[in-house]
Amino acid sequence: MSTTHDLDRLIRDFTDGGLPGCGLMITQNGKTLYEGYSGYADLDAKTPITEKSVYRMASMSKIPLYVTMMMLYEQGKFLMTDPITNYFPEWANMKKVVHQANGYFRIEPVEKPITIRDVMSMKCGLPYCNSDAPTDNRTLRSMQEAMKPLWERGYYTNREQIEAISKSYLACEPGTEWIYGFSSELAAGIIEAVCDKPVNDVFREFLFDPLGMDDTRAIFFGDIEERMVKLYAKKADGTMVPGPTFFDKKHLPGKENEAGWARLFSTVPDFTKLMTMLACGGVYEGQRIMGRKTIDAMRANGLDKLFTDTYNAGYGYGYGVRTLMDKAAGNHNGSLGAFGWTGGFGTWCEADPEDQVAIVYMHNMMPNMEAYYHLRMRNVAYGLID
Numbered sequence: 291m292s293t294t295h296d297l298d299r300l301i302r303d304f305t306d307g308g309l310p311g312c313g314l315m316i317t318q319n320g321k322t323l324y325e326g327y328s329g330y331a332d333l334d335a336k337t338p339i340t341e342k343s344v345y346r347m348a349s350m351s352k353i354p355l356y357v358t359m360m361m362l363y364e365q366g367k368f369l370m371t372d373p374i375t376n377y378f379p380e381w382a383n384m385k386k387v388v389h390q391a392n393g394y395f396r397i398e399p400v401e402k403p404i405t406i407r408d409v410m411s412m413k414c415g416l417p418y419c420n421s422d423a424p425t426d427n428r429t430l431r432s433m434q435e436a437m438k439p440l441w442e443r444g445y446y447t448n449r450e451q452i453e454a455i456s457k458s459y460l461a462c463e464p465g466t467e468w469i470y471g472f473s474s475e476l477a478a479g480i481i482e483a484v485c486d487k488p489v490n491d492v493f494r495e496f497l498f499d500p501l502g503m504d505d506t507r508a509i510f511f512g513d514i515e516e517r518m519v520k521l522y523a524k525k526a527d528g529t530m531v532p533g534p535t536f537f538d539k540k541h542l543p544g545k546e547n548e549a550g551w552a553r554l555f556s557t558v559p560d561f562t563k564l565m566t567m568l569a570c571g572g573v574y575e576g577q578r579i580m581g582r583k584t585i586d587a588m589r590a591n592g593l594d595k596l597f598t599d600t601y602n603a604g605y606g607y608g609y610g611v612r613t614l615m616d617k618a619a620g621n622h623n624g625s626l627g628a629f630g631w632t633g634g635f636g637t638w639c640e641a642d643p644e645d646q647v648a649i650v651y652m653h654n655m656m657p658n659m660e661a662y663y664h665l666r667m668r669n670v671a672y673g674l675i676d
Contacts, residue, residue: 292673294324300670304653304663305329310522310530311339312636312653312663313558316671317566319646320575323674325559331519333530344505344518344555345652346537350633351554352474353564354506355489356588356610357580358496359410359477364584367484370407374414374476377483380453386415386460387428395428397459404464409476410609411592415460417471429461433472448489448551452479468593468607477610478551489551501563501574508552510541518555521635523656533656558652561639565630565648569641585643589613589629601661621665624672638664645675 301312311329315322327339362368368376375382384400400415408414419433422441436457440446446454452475461469478489485492490508498506505514521533540552567574571582591606591613604620605612613629614622622628624647630640636658638651649671651664 291676292670294326294674296670297324297674298326300667301326301328308524308528308530309653309663310655311343311519312651313339313341313343313345314651314667314671315558315562315649316674317562317569317648318675320566320570324671327558331517333520333522339519341559342505342517342557344514344557345637345654346518346521346633346635347554347556347561347637348633348635349474349553350561350631350637350639352610352631353561353639354493354497354554355474355477355481356410357564357568358481358489358492360584360588360609361496361580362481362484364581368406368480370405370410372406373403374406374409374480375403377480378452378456378476380456384456384460384464386463400460401463402465404460404476406480408464409473409480411607412468412470412473412610413465414471414473414476415462415464415467415469416455416458416473417461417469419455419472427461429459432458445546445548446550447548448475448478449482451475451550474610475551493554497564497579500577500579501567503556503560503563506554506556506560506564508541508554509543514555515541519654521654521656524659530655533654558650561637561652562648562650565639565641565650568629569643569646569648571643571646582643589627589643591615601665622672623669624675632660632664634658636660636663638667640668642672647672647675 301314304312305328310333311331313327316324329339331337331339331343385397386400387395388398389395404414419430422434436454440454481489481492522530523533539547540549567579568585572578572580572585589608593606596615597605604616604622606615611629611631614626625642625644628640628642632638636653636655640649651667
């Protein structure tokens, strides 16, 4: 069985071995089992990582996004079978790429519209398209062509991005293949359409204020920018250099900095509040935030085949989250049904409803080396549980 000393040693080994800094928090039944920090938020200034250090969430922003979607679902605001054309009429006549055995392709109309279920389960048929890098992928090329005017302008709202991408070709028939990508932009757009207010205001109303997540937002305020850890890039020789700064542009206030839906930033204790609520059946500090059965629906696997890559092995995918389906395949010492997600700069989280355990780990580095750090941390963290 692991001890808190093992976790102290592990995160210290991480930073002694070159990771700039990291933080880890574990709760069970709403009570803190472990909280620890190691390393520096700024290597040059020797600013230590603390509970107040702020991290870029990147794709881990999907947890608040899809939790909010599920809260709207349990309020009867939509059905999973509803077509997204209810909110985005320009998506009514989508076409898909059909690959042929001879290497050619043809463009055909889709057989059925994209539904909210397709969006929630990453089966809308669109990958991410974040740059105009050369590609032979016909779907990506069509997305690049659609986004070119917005990229040239330099700023755009999420709704403008959704309208532009409607001119793209889907990579498959909606609902047939799991493709990580543009579903989250559509989900954010649906929230704004249903609630008639900016998605970040909805997050605050539904989650951040009720849970006391005072440091979790999308746009810098107060001293947040000063508390954000530096993003470092690890070179081949192991040395650290400052990472690109353009990732933080979305966090700056002002229309001129908009580029679709802005990802979130948070602290380890802040995000742990959200994951604790999910692990405890929708209740946080005696207050019910969402229904337990809604959480069960969110984490139900919808994949025909589980992930097989080393990092995600044993997991399926529900609505916006991976969910553990095969402990042996994943070499996982947690519980079946544990669910969560990862952020591209090194953040990781998981909620385990069976034991009411929440685990949140954060660092910000490129490449994030997630398979090295997260899997080791996960094993030791779950070893702490009776």
